């Protein structure tokens with residue numbers, strides 16, 4: 422904090438914080454408690470974050486996938502370890518969300534944020550604006566995937582944008598298995614890596630991918646080799662030309678069996694979701710807690726074991742006599758859908774039905790680019806275990822075309838663009854356990870309609886009560 426900065430804030434040093442607290446109280450009543458206060462305060466006092474007194478540990482989490490879950494896991498570990506946490510975990514991950522979280526938890530007189538640790542989710546393209554105002558002690562970067570093409574362009578572009586938001590002196594925590602984001606650590610001392618090496622989570626080496634973002638080395642552009650892959654371009658990689666390869670990890674998920682992950686061959690964790698994407702989230706949270714927050718590994722493992730996040734990302738339900746599970750995915754991105762497909766295929770029952778809804782791509786912008794459908798390994802749904810695939814929403818026929826080209830037998834498909842009629846199909850024509858997947862843009866089109874089908878004989882806990 423500079424003397425000039427302090428002077429500039431001496432008069433309004435209370436006003437920005439008090440205004441934020443007031444707006445947050447009002448905003449929470451109209452559902453805008455996380456972004457509106459920050460938006461207003463940022464306009465009036467654009468530099469007020471610079472004069473806040475933050476704790477030593479300020480951990481930012483960014484990347485294409487897994488931010489929200491990893492932040493939630495981290496907050497749970499920190500709280501279990503007895504640390505006081507300030508986070509934007511339930512709010513906006515753009516600059517205004519960070520302003521709201523920090524200002525509203527600061528003391529108006531001392532400008533001190535009342536926390537032992539600050540844990541912030543940040544949109545990967547907003548880091549360059551947010552971290553101009555303060556320097557996080559650590560930035561965890563989960564991965565860089567093709568994501569929201571119409572907004573983000575290609576992932577190499579996002580890599581450059583995020584690079585502008587990484588301050589000197591911040592310690593990076595990187596996914597050792599994702600080559601593009603991992604390359605931020607090249608030549609950067611003190612970087613911490615986490616990974617997943619469990620043999621059970623490795624892909625069948627014969628699996629064909631819809632696309633391969635791991636084909637070429639992100640450092641020198643030559644062909645890259647893999648010892649194994651976990652999902653798409655995530656795996657154990659090596660460029661024989663320049664030597665860029667999966668670095669040594671501080672911590673890793675070394676085993677995944679019987680619904681449990683084992684970290685460092687020692688710590689057993691029963692995860693809420695058993696798939697390759699969640700294994701990466703667990704590894705990221707464990708490593709960050711231990712290496713950045715100084716939490717004892719046994720405390721971190723205990724906090725993660727059996728932890729069920731209550732954020733609506735997984736909802737168990739009953740419909741037409743079938744049990745099912747809703748899994749929140751992300752349109753315009755392959756990772757969550759590929760992981761949800763893995764979960765469906767590893768279901769212990771003989772038969773499963775998959776429900777896939779694409780009605781609208783985004784709440785924020787109008788787009789009809791469906792190229793991302795071709796990035797997801799939908800051809801895996803040709804597996805005999807998958808008996809029916811119900812496709813719905815405005816883009817149901819685009820989805821059907823994608824599956825048919827991928828070799829999924831036509832007789833498995835039920836194409837019903839109308840969402841109400843789709844629900845009747847789910848109730849009447851499903852076989853076995855149901856996996857329903859869609860994006861947050863479309864999730865309530867399914868979850869709200871589900872309420873009409875609730876079986877009065879079922880308890881509340883089976884009607885969507887269990888959430889991630």
Ligand SMILES: [Zn+2]
Nearest residue numbers: 638641660663
């Ligand atoms: Zn190379």
